Amino acid sequence: MNEGEMLYIDGDWEAGERYETLYSPYDQEELARIPLATKAQVKRAIDSAHHATRTMKSLSAFERAELLSNVAAGFEKYDEQCAQILVKENAKPIKAARGEIKRTIETYRFAAEEAKRIHGEMVPLDAAEGGKSRLGYTKHEPLGVIAAITPFNFPFNLTAHKLGPAFAAGNTVVLKPASQTPLSGLMTARIFEEAGLPKGALQVITGKGSELGDLLVKDDRVRMVTFTGSVSVGKAIREKAGLKKVTLELGSNSGVIVDTVEDLDAVVERCVEGAFTYAGQVCISVQRIFVQDRLYHTFLDRLVEKTESLQIGDPAHENTDVSALISPGESERLQAWVNEAHEQGATIAFGGNKRGAVIEPTIITNADRTLSVNADEAFGPVVTVTPYETFDQAIAGVNDSAxxxxxxxxxxxxxxxxxxxxxxxxxGVIINDIPTFRVDNMPYGGVKNSGIGKEGVKYSTEEMSEIKFVSFKL
Known part of the structure; x- marks a missing residue:
């Protein structure tokens, strides 16, 4: 067996008792046999991570930084192999796949730097009436075991946003990758193994979240759960986690306002990129565009014209811009949403058709605010365009969202x-750019149903540590 057919528990590659076949979303090619972790294997993974907490806590800042630098170098070594994994297991066009690996490398480099910046502060106790002749300071300590549950859409980089800060702070991690993208999680373990990660610090268990999630979330030895995924699952995790720390990134139906611009073509190009990159399967994909009345018709014409130039097809082809959604069920759901909009009086200005596993890039106008394509998270290549008269109306339109x-x-x-x-x-408010803008050292996280907590390496590292206060009486 190879690593794609094994679990990673306690620093060893381990066979499963049951397996399921992983298929390519684009052409249903059989990719690998993926082990389904048993309850006993999950328990042993948590045991191992718990036992390794002392080792990870004892590492110096320099040692943690060196480890994460080695991981970044490992991704550089295997960059094309990692990109090809993305093409196969989540149908990410090769251009976008290579971009994700570049970001993954950068994220681990940020984490390596952050490992050296973790420090507390002096507390001026003598500013209080009873604080004379006392010295106080804070220090950051690791939480212990962190359960990381990652999504399919950026399986290397969003995993890096969880593992990098966790190890920078001195924690251990049990990683549960998305069922459709386990190969990236297992490849990540291989790279960490080569980088010299202490035995037991990282576990990778594959299988169905519905079967494994509660085992991770409810175990008292797990001190934090970091999850990226759906609102329904995120809420369930929050309810079951008890007093654990929880970070949830749950998506959006991001809006962009086009009010006054110097270069309309450049704005159109960015909106097309934001709406249709990776078939819109991005948490901050452009889904709703609000355009000032006097620009509306020109903007819409150019948006359609630019969208027409996108290349649809095999993610392995160098010129492909848009490929399959992650599963047949997702493409059927989104097609139903488009059909619903059309039946309710909206106009399909472009696209709207399903080509096998692919949904065409779709532009919809005259869509009521209550339609699924506006009110819910599309997570696909669908964007609505709506005119407005006043800037207050545009802001209200963006805010009219869960x-x-x-x-x-x-x-x-x-x-x-x-x-x-x-x-x-x-x-996050992105001025003179689309909401899809993200670099990996910025704070990232939402409000309302978009989640709780912040990602971005510095901010995640803080979330994944505990502040301890120390006082000396002199």
Missing amino acids: YGLQAGVFTTEIAKAFKAADELEVG
């Missing part, structure tokens, strides 16, 4: 930019 991850605003007026920054109900 989600609030990021929003974009294109404006040449500084007052409107600051107004949007103050009034938009989201975790």
Whole structure:
């Protein structure tokens, strides 16, 4: 057996008792046989991670930084192999796959740097009446075992956003990758193994989240759960986690406002990129565009024209822009949403058809705010375009959502930019760019149903540590 057919528990590759076949989303090619971890194997994985906490805590900042630097170098060594894994297991076009690996390398480099920056602060106890002749300071300590449950859409980089900060802070991790993208999780374990990670610090268990999730979330030895995925699963994790720390990134239906612009073509190009990159399967994909009345028709015409130039097809081809959704069920769901919009009076300005496993890039106008394509998270290549008269209407349109991850605003007026920054109900406001903008050292996380907690290496490292206070009486 190879690593793709084995679990990674206590520093060893281990066979499963049951297996399921992993298929390519694009052409249903058989990729690998994936072990389904048993309850006993999950328990042993947690046992091992728990036993390794002392070892990880004892590593110096330099040793943790060196380890993570080695991991970044490992991804550089295997960059094309990792990109090809993405092409196969989640149908990510090869151009986008290579981009994800570059970001993964950068994320681990940020984590290596952050490992050296973890420090506390002096507390001026003598500022209090009873604090004379006392010295106080804080220090950051690792939490212990962290359960990381990762999604299919960026399986290398979003795993890096959990593992990098966790190890930078001195924790151990039990990783549960998405069922459709286990090969990336197992490849990540291989790279950590080559980098010299202490035995037991990382476990990778594969299988169905419905069967394994509760074992991770409810175990008292797990001190934090970090999850990226659906709202329903995120809420269930929060309810079951008890007093554990929980970080949830649960997606969005991100809006962008196009108000005043100097280069409309450049704005259109960015909106097409934000809406249709990786077939819209991005938590901050552009889903709702609000365009000032006087720009609306010109913007829409150019948006359609630019979308027409996108290449649809095999993710392995160098020129492919849009390929299959992650599963037949997802493509059928999204097709039903598009059909619902059309039946309810919306206009399909472009696309709207299903080609096997692929949904065409789709632009919808005249869509009521209550339709699924507006109100829910599409997580596919569908975008709605809506005109507005006043800037207040545009802000209200973006805020009219159960989600609030990021929003974009294109404006040449500084007052409107600051107004949007103050009034938009989201975790990140991106001025003069699309909400899909993200670099890996920025704080990232939303409000409302978009989740709780912040990712971004520095911010995740803080979430994954505990502040201890120390006082000396002199």
